[in-house]
Every structure is written in C-alpha cells, then in structure tokens.
Amino acid sequence: MAIGDKKLNTSIALLKKQKKAEKIRLVEEKRKKEAERKKSEYIAMELAKKEVEEAERIALEVAKQKEEERLLLVKKNKELYEAKKALEQKALEEKRRKEREKQRLALLKKKELEEAERRRLQNNSSMTKEEEIVELEKLDLFESDQLGDEVALFRQTKKKQGTGFKPLNKWFKFSVAYSTTLQNIEEPNSGREALKGTFMINPHSYYFLGATSSLDINNYNNIYYQPDFSYSFGYSDWHQDTFSWNYSNYANNKFSPKDGESRFNFQSGNWELAYKTKVEDVALVDNIKLNAKIKYKPSSNSKKVYIKAKTVVLDDVMISAQLKHNITTKQNRLTLSAKTFLYDKFFVSGTAYEYYKPDSIGSNDGEYAYSFGWADSKPYHPSIIYSNYYTPTRWDSDEGPKFKEGTLSVKFNLDF
Secondary structure (H helix, E strand, O other), X not given: OOXXXXXXXXXXXXXXXXXHHHHHHHHXXXXXXXXXXXXXHHHHHHHHHHHHHHHHHXXXXXXXXXXXXXXXXXXXXXXXXXXHHHHHXXXXXXXXXXXXXXXXXXXXXHHHHHHHHHHHHHHHOOOOHHHHHHHHHHHHHHOOOOOOHHHHHHHHHHHHOXXXXXXXXXXEEEEEEEEEXXXXXHOOOOOXXXXXXXXXXXXXXXXEEEEEEEEEOOOOOOXXXXXXXXXXXXXXXXXXXXXXXXXXXXXXXOOOOOOOOOOXXXXXXXXXEEEEEEEEEEOOEEEEEEEEEEEEEHHHOEEEEXXXXXXXXXXXXXXXXXXXXXXXXXXXXXXXXXXXXXXXXXXXXXXXXXXXXXXXXXXXXOOEEXXXXXXXXXXXXXXEEEEOOOOOOOOOOOOOOOHHHOXXXXXXXXXX
C-alpha cells in the first residue's frame, strides 16, 4: 500500500474515532443533562411535597386552633347557659317562696278572720254564709220524704267525721225533743203530744244504726198510726259520686203489740239505694247537686224512683226540684222547694207539689207545705220549728193552709 493511502486510512480512522468520541461525548452530555433534569424535577417534587406538607401542617394547626376556639366558645356558652338557668331557677325559687309566704299570710289572715268571726258569733250568734248553707242542708234533710230523727241526726254530723272506725266515745249521738200539734192548744187531746228520744250508733264514718222512741204525754189515741218507736240503719258516704243505702222503718211499731199489731213490722220498712253527684258551673250558679234514689217497700211491693237537683242562689237561698215516680201507682209528682234564713237562725221554707195526673192525688197527699222557726243543730242549743209537711193541703180548699194541723217541736241535740 502506498504511503498516501496509509495516511488517508489513518486520517479516516482518526476521523471516525473522533466522531465516535464526539458521539459518545454528546450521549454522555445528553445523559448528564437528563440526569440533571431528573435531579431538578426530584428537587422540585421534594420542594413541592414539603410545601404541601407544610401547607397541611399549617391547615391542621389552623383547624386545631379553630376547634380549640370552638370548644372554648361552647364551654363559655354552656357556662353562660348554666349561669342563666341558675339565675332563672333562683328567680323561680324566689317567686315560689314569695307565693308560699303570700299563701301563709293569706291563711294566717283567714284564720284571724275566722277567729274574729267566731268571736263575733259568740257575741251576737250571727251566722256566716257558709254556716247558713250548712244549716239549709240540714233543713233539706229534715224535709226529705220519710226521714226519721235518727237518720237526720246521723246526716247532720257525718261531714265532720274522718274515714274508718272511730274511738268508742265517738260512736254515739243523742237528741231529745218535744212535739205537739197546734190543735192541742184549743182542743186538748186532739193531736199527738209526745216526748222523743233519739240515739244513733255510728262506729264507722259511713255506717249507722239508730232508733227514736216516743212517749205520749196526753190522751190522744189514733188506732191506725201512733208508733212507739222507729228505727233505721245503713251506709251513707257523703262524698260526691258515691252510692248509699239504708233501711228505715216508720211503721206503726209497738213495744207491747196488741192483737193485729206488730212490734217491728220489718216488712213494712223501706229499702233505699241512692247515688249523689254534682255539676260545676251551670248557667248562673256555681254547682248543682244531683241525687237519684230508688225506694222499695216489701209489704206493699211499692217501688218509687226519685231524682232531685238543688243549688244555692242569691248567696243564701236554697232551691230544689225533685221528680218522684211511683212505679206501683203510676203517680208522678214534681216538688219545688225554697228555703232561707231571714235573720240569724230564723228560717222560712216553702214547698209546692205538682201532680202529673190530678186524679192520682191521694187523700193524704198535700199540694203545698211550709215551715219556719229557729234552727240550731249545735249541742244543747234549742231548735224550735213549726212544720206543716204531712198535712193534705189543697190550693183550692176553703180550709186554707191548715195551720193548726201543723206540728210544733222543740229539740236539743246532746253531746255526752
């Protein structure tokens, strides 16, 4: 090979070597740049990550701070709420204390007034409105259909009793009375004149047994009806919305019966079942007391139904209306009554009877009745009463109100 070709080949080889080295350098430089780029990206990512972490840390701290602030606010609000409730409770307790004090003072004042009224009553014997109503209730019992002295004595005292059995010394009640018809003043022995003694055994607040004995002190004689004694027993709860029952016998009972007479006449007594209630705030009155009862008399198979309503008007006037239906005789009778105290314990009472069928009026049925007198149920205080409740009066009769046929009685309740 020629020297020139050798140099050419050497030059070509050197050129290739240089190109290869340049290529390698370019690749290495490219690799370095790529490495630097990746390093820059990594550093940027790390910086971004740190920024995100820092941002999250700051956000957590802010959230934590806000939560702490919220909890603090809740705590403050709770404390304020509890303080407010405590103030309200304290104010409520103060209000209740003032109300209790007001009630205590009112009760004290009431007691003072009651004591003053009691002293006033002791001085001049005047009755309060409440006492008048109580006495009117007792008069209403006095005028009830076939109500004996022993039942009246029980019903007059039962509202003062507690419930359950009582001490032995509280079992007994007594009364004594004198009664006569006014006919005896002009014509002696024209009507019954007698002394009466009544006793009542009341071991339990609602159970009773009583009897009334009569001792004649003139020569009047009625072969049909002049009983020596009457008796009754039963159960009577004075509370509203309760039932009561009793047996009462006012037949011609005799201590020493003669031929054709009987001592006890048990079959001629009346069995009674009653129910009482009241209605509040009716029309122009505070309340109306209602009473319904049925009576059964075995000896005559007599059945009667009574429905009665009564109330107080004008502060101290008791009015009542009663419908009586005699199932046996088919007789219907409406009873209208009014009674009041005119002065202190002096009362007047009037009753009118209206019959559904005029021809159903019996010979002993009255069309009106009346009574007046001094009524005092306190022990050892006299009651002087004129009554004309069992006289066959007639509106159209020429005989008038039959005043002389009425009964005058003087009665004392006793308390041993």
